[in-house]
Amino acid sequence: MFFNSIDFAVFLPLVFAAYWLIPRQRVAWQNAWLLLASMVFYGWWDWRFLGLILLSTGIDFVIGQQLSVAKAPGKRKALLSLSLISYLGILGFFKYCNFFIDNFVSAFSLLGQELHVTGLAIVLPVGISFYTFQTLSYTIDVYRGKLAPTRDPLAFAAFVSFFPQLVAGPIERATHLLPQFFAQRKFEMQAAIMGLRQILWGLFKKMVIADNCATFVDPIFENPGGHPGSSLAIGAVLFAFQIYGDFSGYSDIAIGTARLFGFRLKQNFAYPYFSRDIAEFWRRWHISLSTWFRDYLYIPLGGSRGGRGQQIRNVFLIFLVSGFWHGANWTFLIWGALHACFFLPQLLLGSNRKHLGVVAIDRCWPSVIEALQMLGTFLLTSLAWIFFRARSLSEASAYFQDLFSVSLFASPSLRGKHTDLPFLGAFILLMLLMEWLGRSDRFALEQLNNWSQPVWRWSFYVLLALMIFIFGENAKQFNYFKF
Amino acid sequence: MRPLVIKVFGFLFLLAVIAGALSLLPHQSSPNDYMAGIVQKHARLDSIPGPRLLLAAGSNMAFGVNSPRLEKELDLPVVNLALHAGLGYQFIINELEQSMDSGDIALLSLEYFLNDGDPRLRQRTEEHFPPAANYHELSLFQAGRLRLENTRTQLRQWLQGAVKKSRPPRQNPIYHQSAFNAQGDIVSFLGKENPTLLKGRETVFFRNWEAIEAMNRLAATAQKKQVKVFFLYPAFAESEYAKNKKVIAQLDGVLKTDLQLEIINRPEDFVYPDQLFFDTVYHLNEQGRERRTSDLLRILRNQTASRKALEQAVAR
Numbered sequence: 001m002f003f004n005s006i007d008f009a010v011f012l013p014l015v016f017a018a019y020w021l022i023p024r025q026r027v028a029w030q031n032a033w034l035l036l037a038s039m040v041f042y043g044w045w046d047w048r049f050l051g052l053i054l055l056s057t058g059i060d061f062v063i064g065q066q067l068s069v070a071k072a073p074g075k076r077k078a079l080l081s082l083s084l085i086s087y088l089g090i091l092g093f094f095k096y097c098n099f100f101i102d103n104f105v106s107a108f109s110l111l112g113q114e115l116h117v118t119g120l121a122i123v124l125p126v127g128i129s130f131y132t133f134q135t136l137s138y139t140i141d142v143y144r145g146k147l148a149p150t151r152d153p154l155a156f157a158a159f160v161s162f163f164p165q166l167v168a169g170p171i172e173r174a175t176h177l178l179p180q181f182f183a184q185r186k187f188e189m190q191a192a193i194m195g196l197r198q199i200l201w202g203l204f205k206k207m208v209i210a211d212n213c214a215t216f217v218d219p220i221f222e223n224p225g226g227h228p229g230s231s232l233a234i235g236a237v238l239f240a241f242q243i244y245g246d247f248s249g250y251s252d253i254a255i256g257t258a259r260l261f262g263f264r265l266k267q268n269f270a271y272p273y274f275s276r277d278i279a280e281f282w283r284r285w286h287i288s289l290s291t292w293f294r295d296y297l298y299i300p301l302g303g304s305r306g307g308r309g310q311q312i313r314n315v316f317l318i319f320l321v322s323g324f325w326h327g328a329n330w331t332f333l334i335w336g337a338l339h340a341c342f343f344l345p346q347l348l349l350g351s352n353r354k355h356l357g358v359v360a361i362d363r364c365w366p367s368v369i370e371a372l373q374m375l376g377t378f379l380l381t382s383l384a385w386i387f388f389r390a391r392s393l394s395e396a397s398a399y400f401q402d403l404f405s406v407s408l409f410a411s412p413s414l415r416g417k418h419t420d421l422p423f424l425g426a427f428i429l430l431m432l433l434m435e436w437l438g439r440s441d442r443f444a445l446e447q448l449n450n451w452s453q454p455v456w457r458w459s460f461y462v463l464l465a466l467m468i469f470i471f472g473e474n475a476k477q478f479n480y481f482k483f
Numbered sequence: 484m485r486p487l488v489i490k491v492f493g494f495l496f497l498l499a500v501i502a503g504a505l506s507l508l509p510h511q512s513s514p515n516d517y518m519a520g521i522v523q524k525h526a527r528l529d530s531i532p533g534p535r536l537l538l539a540a541g542s543n544m545a546f547g548v549n550s551p552r553l554e555k556e557l558d559l560p561v562v563n564l565a566l567h568a569g570l571g572y573q574f575i576i577n578e579l580e581q582s583m584d585s586g587d588i589a590l591l592s593l594e595y596f597l598n599d600g601d602p603r604l605r606q607r608t609e610e611h612f613p614p615a616a617n618y619h620e621l622s623l624f625q626a627g628r629l630r631l632e633n634t635r636t637q638l639r640q641w642l643q644g645a646v647k648k649s650r651p652p653r654q655n656p657i658y659h660q661s662a663f664n665a666q667g668d669i670v671s672f673l674g675k676e677n678p679t680l681l682k683g684r685e686t687v688f689f690r691n692w693e694a695i696e697a698m699n700r701l702a703a704t705a706q707k708k709q710v711k712v713f714f715l716y717p718a719f720a721e722s723e724y725a726k727n728k729k730v731i732a733q734l735d736g737v738l739k740t741d742l743q744l745e746i747i748n749r750p751e752d753f754v755y756p757d758q759l760f761f762d763t764v765y766h767l768n769e770q771g772r773e774r775r776t777s778d779l780l781r782i783l784r785n786q787t788a789s790r791k792a793l794e795q796a797v798a799r
Contacts, residue, residue: 020484192487219680226680420643458494465498470638 001044003253004207004472011041016260024184031158031181034261038163042126049125052090057153057160059086060135064149064156067142076143083139087132094128099328127167129325133292135160138174140296147175155181164257168250170268170288177265185262195259197445197461201434202252204464207472208427210245212419213238215473220414221389224399229408232399239389240382241428244273247286252443271439273381273432274359276373278342279352281381289325293318304347315347316340326388331396335387342380358440419471427467506634508641517658518604519611521566524667525582528562534586534796536561539579541568541594542669543717547753547767549776550666556780558797559588563667568593568765570608570619571600572694576701577618583710586799588792591701591744592715593694594765595731596685602629603636657762672761673769683763684723695741702743711792714744715782718753718775720764747786752778 001007015037022029043050063083070076108114138159141147150156159178165171220227220235227235251268258265268288275281282290294303298318302310316337323336346352359374360366366374386403390396414421431444438444451457528535536559538544544565554561564578572593583589602621606629609615621629662671698714705712716735724731731750738746757764759771767775783789 187484189484189487192484193490196491219682222682222684223680419639423643458497461494462497462501465494466501469498469502470635470642 001041003250003257004203007044011037012257012260019261020187024186027182027184028152028154030185031152031155034163035154035158035161038158038161038166041163042161042166045126046123052125052128053131053161053166054157056087056090056132056135057157059083060139060160061150061153061156063139064142065151067139068149080139080143083136087136091128091132094123094125096324096328130169130171131160131166133171133289134174137171137292137296138178141173141175147178150178150182152182162258162263164254164261164263165265168247168254169286170251170254170266171292172265172288173292177263180263187262191259191262194446195256197448198252198256198259198443200256200461200464200468201443201445202249202254202256203468203472205245205249205252205431207249207468208245209424209431210242210249211473212424212427212471213242213245215419216414216421216424217242217389221391221395221399224395224402227402228410228412229403229405230410230412231414232403233408234412234414236382236386236399236403238424239385240273240378241431243385243388244269245431255443267442271435273378274374274436274439275377276355276359276370277346277351277377278339278380279346280355281377282339282343283356289322293322297321304352308348311347312344315344319343329391330393331387331390334393334396335384338384338387342384361440423471427471502631502634505638506630508637515659515661516607516611517655517660517662518567518608519660520663520667521608521612521615523660523663524562524564524566525612525614527665527667528564528582531560531562533584534559534588534799535584536796537579537583537587537589538563538565538592538667539575539589540565540592540715540717541570541575541597541765542566542763543568543594543719543765543767544590544592545663545667545669546672546761546765547718547772547775548668548779549772550668551664552773552776553780554666557783557793559793561666563663565592565667566608567604568597569601569604571605572597573697574600574605574608574615574618576694576697578615579712580701580704581617583705583708583712585709586796587710588789588796589705589710589712590715591698591712592717594717595719595727595734597694603632606633672766677758677760677768678762681720681757681760681762681764683765686727695738699741699743705744711788711796712744713786713789713792714738714742714746715779716746716748716750716753717765718755718760718767718771719750720757720760721754722757723764724751724754745788747789748782752782 001011015033019030019033019037022033024030039050042053060083063079066079067076070079138147142149156178159174159181162172162177217235217239220231221239224232248269255265255268266288268286270284270287272281272284275284298314301314301317303314304311306314319336319340320333321336323332323334323339326332326335343352346354359370386399387393387396390399434444438447441447448457448460451460528537536553536557538548538550538561542565544563545567548563550561550563553559562582564575564582568575575593575597576591579589579591602619602625605615605619606621609619656675657669657671659671662669664670701712704710735750753775755767755771755774759767759774761768761771783793
């Protein structure tokens with residue numbers, strides 16, 4: 001079920017109303033209801049894959065229990081390995097199997113041997129990369145002794161399949177989210193209003209920004225050769241906004257929805273396009289995934305400690321794995337490698353933690369230097385996004401060739417489906433303005449609390465809702481569902 | 484929780500009132516709308532007594548055939564009903580079913596992606612040609628949704644139009660009401676250079692075509708009405724065909740088993756190099772149109788069933 005669909009508009013109020021009708025002392029009942037709702041939510045796409053979620057839940061629950069009684073380090077390691085093998089095996093089969101088959105065949109054909117092996121017809125289960133990482137964090141944290149294993153299978157199942165963040169994150173840590181399933185949840189008016197506000201903002205970013213950008217971007221990426229370099233440049237910039245609107249919009253809706261049910265999810269995006277360098281960008285983009293890799297891969301590998309060689313290896317490894325997490329394609333690996341190249345000089349020069357705070361925190365506008373830094377970072381990330389968006393390396397290379405040609409200075413020829421470019425530009429500016437004004441908050445519209453006159457607040461809500469109604473594209477799948 | 488419910492309902496009510504008020508804005512139908520081409524096609528259909536050669540399809544047939552040449556070489560009047568694949572297979576099949584008369588020969592050529600289509604397009608067509616209401620059904624839910632959709636479209640055009648007021652509205656040089664010749668082929672693109680971008684590159688997914696059931700109903704009606712209906716694969720760009728070959732072969736297999744209409748060509752018969760296409764992978768350009776017309780004539784004359792049907796029709 002998509003967040004931006006009529007189905008969800010009916011589903012959410014029903015689940016919400018029934019949830020709060022359950023007496024708050026009955027936490028188990030609330031968890032059972034959430035579990036049922038989550039199964040319906042996921043099964044709406046394809047009920048057959050519910051078994052996979054239940055299998056994942058079962059494996060980790062049992063392994064968690066076993067870890068609580070196992071004392072011998074060898075046995076504990078074996079249990080952790082079992083969990084890792086199960087999850088990475090599931091993920092590997094569904095997501096990477098065909099990639100390896102194809103590359104294996106290509107490698108042989110390079111050696112002059114023709115292998116006639118065809119890929120398997122595998123459907124990628126929606127959100128598999130998200131929920132496997134979430135459950136893995138549980139086992140690893142239990143193994144490390146950071147978290148006591150739960151004895152409540154219902155709460156655990158509700159945690160794994162919690163519908164607001166099941167299919168596209170944020171990837172929650174068990175240490176943060178699981179305890180919330182044991183606590184009594186009290187309906188709080190202010191939290192619910194914040195939740196609704198965040199949902200509205202997420203819908204605006206998805207339906208007005210991302211989906212309208214897509215109508216310009218898709219034809220450009222379909223046929224880069226048919227467009228002048230100037231159009232390709234605009235296409236790359238619009239894709240940067242598309243992917244941001246799409247994914248951060250999803251996160252906003254997920255976090256807002258969870259808040260309606262009394263849960264607090266972690267912030268997943270902290271205004272990444274206001275970053276002054278790449279290191280800051282990665283502290284602000286898809287935070288739940290970056291910190292997952294940091295805590296469970298980068299730091300165990302030694303992080304930024306050790307010699308230069310080890311540092312370089314770790315950085316490349318983390319970015320390549322992050323790229324590969326997004327999809328089984330060389331384009332994602334190159335995207336990751338590019339970011340590693342952008343990041344590495346900063347790490348080696350020791351400037352990767354230069355910008356930890358919010359830009360221009362005590363000022364209304366950034367300085368010229370800050371503006372140039374933000375622009376530079378944005379352009380670098382936009383260039384890297386070309387690999388992320390292209391379907392193959394040859395497509396990406398064709399894009400770059402045509403982008404950096406004389407036609408970069410030609411008049412662009414762009415056409416969206418329903419919305420004109422100046423209108424889309426105005427919407428993007430509105431998004432940037434609101435996010436700039438709210439850059440110290442957890443989401444852009446949190447600042448609306450400071451607007452003293454309710455009439456202004458309500459007018460703004462109506463304006464956003466009307467923009468969604470008039471300019472929003474019809475229910476389009478979220479990009480990150482594919483990952 | 485009550486205050487929240489009141490606030491949410493209040494907000495929704497406010498939105499509904501605003502949307503309702505906005506939907507009362509006077510409706511502007513687009514000038515010289517392409518979908519209005521249906522009026523001229525049906526006027527011709529009504530003015531020619533049978534037997535006729537009817538072409539029913541999405542736009543692949545509107546672009547990809549030279550009907551005056553067909554008429555001349557087959558000695559049979561042609562009515563090209565093909566307009567837009569977005570009308571959906573049901574609309575196209577129903578239109579043909581209700582338009583054909585005893586003795587007619589009909590060629591049905593559905594695009595590979597063809598599905599239910601877009602109700603907005605169907606409604607636009609109905610606005611210009613009210614009998615088109617009989618070619619499709621709208622549930623109450625769909626009608627309500629369309630009303631909302633129309634309001635949305637209207638507001639979008641109105642707002643964007645207000646900003647661009649100083650500039651005269653652009654008319655699409657290809658897709659407009661007067662784009663057709665007397666037989667119903669699109670001719671507005673003739674003599675024009677191919678646009679740089681070939682659109683419509685979508686992966687064809689194999690699914691159980693509900694269209695088969697609808698086509699089989701058409702076959703039954705055709706038999707009753709003594710009309711010969713043949714199924715034709717559409718024109719398709721070579722690069723796209725190569726990409727989707729497996730799925731198309733699968734579809735061909737299913738059609739050969741289940742379809743009760745006679746299939747008179749193979750998918751590859753109308754596959755042409757990309758440079759013979761105009762703006763989409765289904766729309767042939769002038770040169771491609773001539774090649775396809777020749778190929779179509781050859782197929783019609785070589786296939787026993789179609790040859791016989793043509794001979795009978797001409798004899799009448």
